[in-house]
Amino acid sequence: MNARPFGKLLIANRGEIACRIARTAHRLGLATVAVYSEADCDALHVAASHEAVCIGPAAAAESYLRIDRIIDAARATGADAIHPGYGFLSENADFATACAAAKIVFVGPSAASIRAMASKSAARTQMEKAGVPIVPGYHGDAQDDATLSAAARKIGFPVLIKPTAGGGGKGMRVVTQPNELEEALAGARREAARSFGDDRLLIEKYITRGRHIEVQVFGDTHGDIVSLFERDCTLQRRHQKVIEEAPSAVLSDERREALYTAACMAGRAIDYVGAGTVEFIADDSHHYFLEMNTRLQVEHPVTEMITGLDLVEWQLRVAAGEKLPLAQRDVVRDGHAIEARIYAEDPDRDLLPSSGRIVEWQTPVQSADVRVDTGFRAGDIVTQHYDPLLAKLIVRAPNRATALRRLDAALQEFAVSGIATNVSLLRELVQHRCVADANIDTGFIERYLADPGVRAVPDETDLVAACAAVLLRDQVQRPGSGSSPWRHTDGWMVAGTRRRHLAFLHRGKRLEATLVYQRDGLHLQRSDSPVPLKVAVRDGGFDFVHGEHKRRAKAVWSGREVVLSTDHGTFILHLVDPFAGDESALSSGHGLLAPMSGTVMRIVADPGSVIERGASILMIESMKMEHTMRAPSRGTLTSLACKVGDFVQQGAELGEFVNTSETQ
Numbered sequence: 283m284n285a286r287p288f289g290k291l292l293i294a295n296r297g298e299i300a301c302r303i304a305r306t307a308h309r310l311g312l313a314t315v316a317v318y319s320e321a322d323c324d325a326l327h328v329a330a331s332h333e334a335v336c337i338g339p340a341a342a343a344e345s346y347l348r349i350d351r352i353i354d355a356a357r358a359t360g361a362d363a364i365h366p367g368y369g370f371l372s373e374n375a376d377f378a379t380a381c382a383a384a385k386i387v388f389v390g391p392s393a394a395s396i397r398a399m400a401s402k403s404a405a406r407t408q409m410e411k412a413g414v415p416i417v418p419g420y421h422g423d424a425q426d427d428a429t430l431s432a433a434a435r436k437i438g439f440p441v442l443i444k445p446t447a448g449g450g451g452k453g454m455r456v457v458t459q460p461n462e463l464e465e466a467l468a469g470a471r472r473e474a475a476r477s478f479g480d481d482r483l484l485i486e487k488y489i490t491r492g493r494h495i496e497v498q499v500f501g502d503t504h505g506d507i508v509s510l511f512e513r514d515c516t517l518q519r520r521h522q523k524v525i526e527e528a529p530s531a532v533l534s535d536e537r538r539e540a541l542y543t544a545a546c547m548a549g550r551a552i553d554y555v556g557a558g559t560v561e562f563i564a565d566d567s568h569h570y571f572l573e574m575n576t577r578l579q580v581e582h583p584v585t586e587m588i589t590g591l592d593l594v595e596w597q598l599r600v601a602a603g604e605k606l607p608l609a610q611r612d613v614v615r616d617g618h619a620i621e622a623r624i625y626a627e628d629p630d631r632d633l634l635p636s637s638g639r640i641v642e643w644q645t646p647v648q649s650a651d652v653r654v655d656t657g658f659r660a661g662d663i664v665t666q667h668y669d670p671l672l673a674k675l676i677v678r679a680p681n682r683a684t685a686l687r688r689l690d691a692a693l694q695e696f697a698v699s700g701i702a703t704n705v706s707l708l709r710e711l712v713q714h715r716c717v718a719d720a721n722i723d724t725g726f727i728e729r730y731l732a733d734p735g736v737r738a739v740p741d742e743t744d745l746v747a748a749c750a751a752v753l754l755r756d757q758v759q760r761p762g763s764g765s766s767p768w769r770h771t772d773g774w775m776v777a778g779t780r781r782r783h784l785a786f787l788h789r790g791k792r793l794e795a796t797l798v799y800q801r802d803g804l805h806l807q808r809s810d811s812p813v814p815l816k817v818a819v820r821d822g823g824f825d826f827v828h829g830e831h832k833r834r835a836k837a838v839w840s841g842r843e844v845v846l847s848t849d850h851g852t853f854i855l856h857l858v859d860p861f862a863g864d865e866s867a868l869s870s871g872h873g874l875l876a877p878m879s880g881t882v883m884r885i886v887a888d889p890g891s892v893i894e895r896g897a898s899i900l901m902i903e904s905m906k907m908e909h910t911m912r913a914p915s916r917g918t919l920t921s922l923a924c925k926v927g928d929f930v931q932q933g934a935e936l937g938e939f940v941n942t943s944e945t946q
């Protein structure tokens with residue numbers, strides 16, 4: 283860097299973003315300091331920086347959100363700049379102020395710019411004044427039910443209730459009818475108070491079938507501001523992004539320009555400096571300002587992939603007082619980029635977060651067109667304290683169709699065991715006709731998951747691959763049995779025929795095949811006659827031939843569970859133990875079992891009293907997601923085996939629920 287007003291950068295974050303920031307800082311010749319909580323002593327981001335300081339216990343409120351400890355860490359190590367990453371303190375104006383007071387450069391906008399956008403209500407007021415289109419709605423100070431109800435009626439249903447201090451999709455409620463309003467307001471207030479310490483709400487018209495389109499902007503201290511094109515982040519779950527791409531597949535050049543103009547207007551209105559994102563919700567003809575994120579965004583790599591720029595480098599240069607590296611006319615884009623967020627959450631169990639130790643961790647080979655940003659590796663523990671983002675997989679291609687294919691192929695190589703991930707769902711989405719046609723809206727994933735009949739299921743070839751995976755696993759467990767890979771799995775029966783029956787469960791459905799070991803080698807029999815099967819290990823996966831066609835697959839095991847990736851999809855299969863009893867019997871009974879590992883936040887139901895079907899029993903929080911356990915039927919909570927504050931493991935018995943509905 284030219285000016286070098288700072289030489290040592292403290293990165294006040296963790297996970298993939300801390301690693302990613304360190305990479306650019308090192309390339310620019312800056313020394314780096316990591317901070318970490320007691321849960322993160324062995325985390326990759328600690329290894330990725332030159333120095334590291336422990337800033338407290340696992341809970342974010344005791345470590346990554348402690349302004350005083352982070353400033354102390356910077357002082358102790360002589361760091362003269364701090365990059366906040368995203369999440370945590372990145373949009374905290376008090377943190378920016380504390381940095382300035384300590385004479386440390388905050389890599390981000392001014393505290394005043396952060397404050398201007400911190401409240402969604404204040405931001406709406408300001409944007410309306412600046413002439414940026416906002417979603418029709420109410421963002422006044424009066425917060426009583428009567429005022430809010432009248433506002434909702436005036437806006438017209440459906441409406442969306444949002445915490446003004448919101449973020450991460452928390453506390454938002456879609457209300458489709460007036461009679462749902464009162465309960466939704468109470469729920470949103472409660473969640474807002476708990477998550478943000480502020481229960482104020484705003485109401486917006488809910489844009490059905492909307493698309494989330496955002497514009498990356500960049501400002502410098504010399505008064506310049508440019509846009510670095512848009513990103514389409516329409517594929518979301520729980521109002522949080524899952525797949526993002528650039529450019530958007532649905533915008534005309536005219537609409538594109540209008541968005542860039544509106545975004546730069548928004549930035550100029552608050553004298554914006556550094557990287558920022560102006561988010562819009564768009565329907566077929568309009569776009570409306572949603573909010574501005576005054577930080578680097580999770581999905582910034584897609585912009586980097588189509589522009590060839592390094593946005594963290596831009597951030598550091600701008601923070602050092604340099605002019606923007608490029609003028610607007612010199613910023614060009616090329617090709618199409620897509621990012622898939624690999625989350626530790628289980629698509630077969632309502633996308634509940636999954637914590638635990640990563641047993642296997644295999645990522646696709648990186649190249650100019652395939653990028654993996656992560657903060658994890660095999661052996662790491664994914665704790666319940668932080669959000670469930672494990673990695674981001676970003677691909678680039680000359681056009682969108684090729685980018686989707688490339689993403690699917692790269693996802694096939696992403697194999698994780700030990701914890702559940704959303705890779706299988708990502709592949710279903712990437713292969714979906716509606717995604718290929720860009721015929722999607724922000725509700726697409728939730729609608730897709732609500733209809734189990736449309737979910738991808740393993741086909742006959744996947745079953746062959748699963749059998750091959752069993753053979754390879756046995757091979758590993760039975761070493762010293764030959765060296766030629768094609769011989770690995772055949773020929774060990776010297777005479778006669780032996781049959782081995784294999785059964786797998788996929789979301790409760792049974793798949794079966796029989797391996798037949800004959801004199802002339804191994805065969806696999808499904809419904810008809812046995813067909814020869816050959817298997818060979820290659821590049822972290824294996825090739826298999828059943829009949830004419832050679833195919834590739836990948837399998838990672840964790841106990842009897844295998845994550846199997848073929849060119850058709852990724853599936854989690856359970857290998858049925860022929861000597862065990864019927865496994866479905868295990869889940870019967872009255873025990874109230876924890877659906878995920880996490881902390882018991884609230885107990886709503888009274889032991890002993892009758893609970894109606896669907897009523898809340900208790901709430902568990904893990905990885906920033908709250909999950910409410912509800913009564914499966916009318917019944918009674920006869921006993922309780924946990925209390926508020928307890929950490930419970932997935933599957934632990936939390937109490938006993940006895941069904942008292944008429945049908946029983």
Ligand code: ADP
Nearest residue numbers: 368369370449450451522523579580581669671
């Ligand atoms: P983006 O638009 O970049 O995805 P989000 O608002 O979804 O932004 O959040 C960005 C990141 O910050 C995510 O990893 C999210 O989990 C995290 N995050 C969101 N809210 C909070 C919060 N209150 N405290 C800490 N981290 C948060």
Ligand code: ADP
Nearest residue numbers: 448449450451452486487488489494521572724
């Ligand atoms: P957060 O701070 O949690 O990111 P946003 O205001 O950006 O909150 O909203 C999160 C997501 O919710 C958006 O990306 C969008 O998909 C959806 N959303 C927000 N406002 C609306 C709206 N008025 N109509 C439809 N969808 C909306």
Ligand code: MG
Nearest residue numbers: 450561572573
């Ligand atoms: Mg947002």
